[in-house]
Amino acid sequence: MAKTEFQVWRGDSSGGELQSYQVDVGPGYVVLDAIHQIQAEQANDLAVRWNCKAGKCGSCSAEVNGSPRLMCMTRVDDLPKDKPITVEPMRTFPSVKDLVTDVSWNYEVKKTIQRFMPSKPDAADGTWRMDQYDVERPQEFRKCIECFLCQDVCHVLRDHHMHDRFAGPRMFVYVANLEMNPIDTGNRVAQLRDELGVGYCNITKCCTKVCPEHITITDNAIIPLKERVVDQSYDPIAKLLGAGKE
Amino acid sequence: MSEHQVVEHDVIVIGAGGAGLRAAIAAAAGGASVGLVCKSLLGKAHTVMAEGGVAAALSNADERDNWMVHFADTMRGGQYLNSWRMAELHAKEAPDRVRELESWGALLDRTPDGRMNQRNFGGHKYPRLAHVGDRTGLEMIRTLQDHGIHQGIDVHMEVTVTKLLTDGDRCVGAFAYDRERGRFKVFKAKAVVLATGGIGRAYTITSNSWEYTGDGHALAYHAGAELVDMEFVQFHPTGMVWPPSVRGILVTEGVRGEGGVLKNSEGRRFMFDDIPPLYQGQTAATPEEGWRYVIGDKEARRPPELLTRDHVARKIVKEVKEGRGSPHGGVFLDIAWIKQNIKDAEGHIRKKLPSMYHQFKELAGVDITKEPMEVGPTMHYMMGGVRVEPDSQMSTTVKGLFAAGECGGGLHGANRLGGNSLSDLLVFGKRAGEYAAKFAAGNSAVKLGDDQVKLAESEALAPLERDADADVGPFRLQYELQKLMQDKAGIAREETELTEALEGIQKLKARASVMGAGGSREYNPGWHTALDLHNLLTISEAIALAARERKESRGAHARVDYQAKDAAWGTFNHVIKKGKDGNMEIRREPLAAIRQDLQDIIKEQG
Numbered sequence: 001m002a003k004t005e006f007q008v009w010r011g012d013s014s015g016g017e018l019q020s021y022q023v024d025v026g027p028g029y030v031v032l033d034a035i036h037q038i039q040a041e042q043a044n045d046l047a048v049r050w051n052c053k054a055g056k057c058g059s060c061s062a063e064v065n066g067s068p069r070l071m072c073m074t075r076v077d078d079l080p081k082d083k084p085i086t087v088e089p090m091r092t093f094p095s096v097k098d099l100v101t102d103v104s105w106n107y108e109v110k111k112t113i114q115r116f117m118p119s120k121p122d123a124a125d126g127t128w129r130m131d132q133y134d135v136e137r138p139q140e141f142r143k144c145i146e147c148f149l150c151q152d153v154c155h156v157l158r159d160h161h162m163h164d165r166f167a168g169p170r171m172f173v174y175v176a177n178l179e180m181n182p183i184d185t186g187n188r189v190a191q192l193r194d195e196l197g198v199g200y201c202n203i204t205k206c207c208t209k210v211c212p213e214h215i216t217i218t219d220n221a222i223i224p225l226k227e228r229v230v231d232q233s234y235d236p237i238a239k240l241l242g243a244g245k246e
Numbered sequence: 247m248s249e250h251q252v253v254e255h256d257v258i259v260i261g262a263g264g265a266g267l268r269a270a271i272a273a274a275a276g277g278a279s280v281g282l283v284c285k286s287l288l289g290k291a292h293t294v295m296a297e298g299g300v301a302a303a304l305s306n307a308d309e310r311d312n313w314m315v316h317f318a319d320t321m322r323g324g325q326y327l328n329s330w331r332m333a334e335l336h337a338k339e340a341p342d343r344v345r346e347l348e349s350w351g352a353l354l355d356r357t358p359d360g361r362m363n364q365r366n367f368g369g370h371k372y373p374r375l376a377h378v379g380d381r382t383g384l385e386m387i388r389t390l391q392d393h394g395i396h397q398g399i400d401v402h403m404e405v406t407v408t409k410l411l412t413d414g415d416r417c418v419g420a421f422a423y424d425r426e427r428g429r430f431k432v433f434k435a436k437a438v439v440l441a442t443g444g445i446g447r448a449y450t451i452t453s454n455s456w457e458y459t460g461d462g463h464a465l466a467y468h469a470g471a472e473l474v475d476m477e478f479v480q481f482h483p484t485g486m487v488w489p490p491s492v493r494g495i496l497v498t499e500g501v502r503g504e505g506g507v508l509k510n511s512e513g514r515r516f517m518f519d520d521i522p523p524l525y526q527g528q529t530a531a532t533p534e535e536g537w538r539y540v541i542g543d544k545e546a547r548r549p550p551e552l553l554t555r556d557h558v559a560r561k562i563v564k565e566v567k568e569g570r571g572s573p574h575g576g577v578f579l580d581i582a583w584i585k586q587n588i589k590d591a592e593g594h595i596r597k598k599l600p601s602m603y604h605q606f607k608e609l610a611g612v613d614i615t616k617e618p619m620e621v622g623p624t625m626h627y628m629m630g631g632v633r634v635e636p637d638s639q640m641s642t643t644v645k646g647l648f649a650a651g652e653c654g655g656g657l658h659g660a661n662r663l664g665g666n667s668l669s670d671l672l673v674f675g676k677r678a679g680e681y682a683a684k685f686a687a688g689n690s691a692v693k694l695g696d697d698q699v700k701l702a703e704s705e706a707l708a709p710l711e712r713d714a715d716a717d718v719g720p721f722r723l724q725y726e727l728q729k730l731m732q733d734k735a736g737i738a739r740e741e742t743e744l745t746e747a748l749e750g751i752q753k754l755k756a757r758a759s760v761m762g763a764g765g766s767r768e769y770n771p772g773w774h775t776a777l778d779l780h781n782l783l784t785i786s787e788a789i790a791l792a793a794r795e796r797k798e799s800r801g802a803h804a805r806v807d808y809q810a811k812d813a814a815w816g817t818f819n820h821v822i823k824k825g826k827d828g829n830m831e832i833r834r835e836p837l838a839a840i841r842q843d844l845q846d847i848i849k850e851q852g
């Protein structure tokens with residue numbers, strides 16, 4: 001069987017480089033299969049995160065031929081055959097080792113976001129009645145598998161390193177899910193503006209393009225959130241009344 | 247002694263899937279300080295992969311449903327080897343546990359009048375599975391995670407426990423290493439909850455992830471706990487079979503719940519050929535009746551594709567063995583055919599089964615709205631687990647040690663019904679957390695023995711100190727073990743093969759005790775696999791031993807040499823425990839008599 005060359009980044013926070021491996025690519029191979037083969041046969045200590053191997057857990061994020069992808073959902077035969085395939089860790093996050101990066105910042109930011117605050121149940125049985133139509137909007141955001149590929153690609157984080165002022169697309173998707181939950185009573189507008197920095201997003205839509213769950217991050221989550229910020233921050237009457245959500 | 251950090255909590259929970267998260271939330275609510283430990287990042291546990299739904303008799307989709315029907319279905323599915331008390335608690339409490347998720351932000355699919363919708367699943371008499379498309383597990387784990395992070399729980403991510411620490415017959419903590427840097431952590435706790443999930447990595451073809459190395463089962467066993475029902479390993483009838491790189495990945499039962507049918511290479515719906523006696527009255531007589539059931543006709547009975555998993559898996563194996571399989575050694579699962587019956591079938595399929603649509607499209611190049619899928623059995627779920635007191639989930643032999651979720655035993659008996667795991671996690675996760683907090687409050691502080699910690703350290707470091715050779719290294723040994731279990735202790739079992747499996751395991755154990763892993767302590771999968779391997783070996787031995795002992799076929803346990811179910815074998819569970827000499831011991835534990843009112847329910851439900 002013909003071998004395919006993979007160039008995998010090996011290293012840690014002190015630096016590293018691409019190393020070349022030859023892989024027997026079997027039928028239907030995804031990039032993660034190739035990495036596993038290298039790990040099993042050539043480099044037992046090659047560090048990589050994965051769990052489901054079916055695009056469901058968001059663990060195996062990496063940059064394949066330079067673009068942010070889930071390794072388990074990237075078919076090798078969909079990649080160009082005339083040059084080696086490069087596999088590198090997400091560059092926006094600090095390196096731990098090889099393909100593993102330190103994504104703990106995302107978990108820290110999420111904790112600071114105002115939590116879900118349900119209204120009083122509206123049905124006699126102590127539950128809520130919600131229309132399928134109304135839950136579908138936030139359900140799109142709840143598909144998020146926290147792969148952080150959108151965070152990886154967003155230039156505000158990747159190039160400008162504004163981690164202290166800007167929460168990134170994943171967190172806006174999370175806030176949108178809360179804000180659009182039919183029974184939530186919270187209001188995260190001030191937080192969006194002052195702490196999460198939604199204003200820094202200049203709608204390049206790169207995040208939407210890489211989302212493996214096909215969440216329309218920019219149009220469906222970020223833009224409506226920006227609109228809320230504008231409406232509530234600059235509408236004097238709304239501000240006076242401390243208005244909540246529509 | 248090499249360095250370690252000591253972390254102290256009232257309760258530590260090992261595992262952050264549905265069961266662990268729910269336990270941690272309950273323990274925190276009970277006033278305990280809680281530490282939550284997991285091998286992966288938060289939110290990535292296996293629960294995230296669950297697709298079809300969570301079973302609870304909410305009676306939203308069919309008002310005839312109630313806890314009694316759910317109880318009877320669960321017992322029938324488990325061939326009456328279940329702990330009846332757990333089955334009762336589960337059926338009664340599941341509805342509240344599921345509703346609670348909504349108050350924490352979950353958004354499940356709705357009925358036309360705005361309540362949670364429920365879908366059909368194998369072995370459930372009425373549509374009972376609350377769901378979100380086919381990503382119910384994601385909804386559940388994210389809800390628990392996003393609620394849990396505000397409960398003052400200390401989360402230790404990417405930390406693997408390798409040993410439980412004991413003081414006499416009480417569990418007092420756990421020894422662990424962090425995956426990132428390989429540093430040791432010693433958790434000191436008044437109560438410990440195991441919620442480590444299953445054992446799938448013992449087999450070659452499995453729907454399970456790398457995490458499923460039976461850690462909780464093995465940790466508990468070595469700490470003196472009993473394991474129950476270890477012969478019952480569920481093979482899900484529908485895993486992907488092609489291409490080889492995706493072999494084993496699950497195809498949710500939801501496909502059949504939505505009307506998907508199984509066909510052999512001759513185009514025949516072979517599931518109609520053989521309906522087991524326990525289910526004859528409940529199964530559709532014709533394809534036409536089966537379809538009416540799918541679309542909610544209350545007079546219709548369920549199609550035979552929705553019989554229990556053990557039965558469907560065996561029928562598929564039979565078709566393949568007799569030469570009527572699909573090109574790659576499975577059978578055909580067809581959902582596209584429903585276009586004969588409904589308008590916009592393609593849109594409907596994509597809406598109801600979005601991840602299946604993507605999974606096949608992207609990984610196999612198959613459009614399930616147009617073509618049938620190829621499917622075959624895949625190892626999926628472990629019914630056996632740590633033997634616990636039904637109400638508290640505390641181990642029957644180790645005080646202060648609790649177990650919930652897939653690593654706990656008892657609820658499912660010889661076969662689990664789909665959807666009954668997610669509800670199990672919620673019901674018994676909560677109970678375990680609650681009782682662990684109570685236990686911690688009522689019992690004195692613990693002391694840790696230095697010797698145990700020292701031993702745990704040297705055991706953990708051993709593979710790094712030996713010479714590494716990939717040909718006899720951890721990945722190689724794991725592969726050989728998987729193959730052994732798949733071939734000799736898999737879906738159809740036989741005395742001689744099970745004996746060969748047990749002998750093979752002993753040989754692998756000997757090799758594992760001298761195996762080396764190369765590299766350093768920093769994020770080193772070779773080393774991690776080497777340590778997990780010991781757990782896999784322990785539970786593989788338990789499976790093969792219990793399977794050899796049970797000389798009949800029942801539920802998920804199918805013996806080629808004893809094909810019939812035998813009433814005499816339906817009166818006890820197998821219980822496994824580590825003997826004084828360190829060898830594995832197995833005994834028969836008679837079933838507790840079922841309370842009279844519950845017996846009446848079983849009789850009534852037929």
Ligand SMILES: Cc1cc2nc3c(=O)[nH]c(=O)nc-3n(C[C@H](O)[C@H](O)[C@H](O)COP(=O)(O)OP(=O)(O)OC[C@H]3O[C@@H](n4cnc5c(N)ncnc54)[C@H](O)[C@@H]3O)c2cc1C
Pocket residue numbers: 260261262263264265266283284285286291292293294295296297298299300301382383405406407408441442443444453454457461462496626627650651652653664665666667668669671
């Ligand atoms: C593809 C798939 C689909 C499924 N669909 C359904 C469904 O529709 N309905 C249903 O009811 N069931 C379903 N199941 C079964 C169900 O998902 C699992 O049984 C259930 O999620 C197990 O949950 P758990 O909390 O017990 O364990 P898990 O969610 O697996 O969590 C285990 C946790 O333990 C941790 N852990 C393990 N070992 C250690 C250790 N040594 N040290 C520290 N931490 C450790 C892991 O890191 C993880 O956090 C499905 C299973 C699969 C594989």
Ligand code: SF4
Pocket residue numbers: 153154155156168169200201202203204205206207208218222
């Ligand atoms: S659209 Fe906004 S959030 Fe998304 S990548 Fe561009 S700047 Fe970042």
Ligand code: SF4
Pocket residue numbers: 058143144145146147148149150151169170173210211212213214215217
């Ligand atoms: S929004 Fe999409 S890209 Fe971003 S973390 Fe979620 S799934 Fe990944």
Ligand code: FES
Pocket residue numbers: 049050051052053054055056057058059060061070071072073
């Ligand atoms: S391994 Fe889960 S998304 Fe790739």
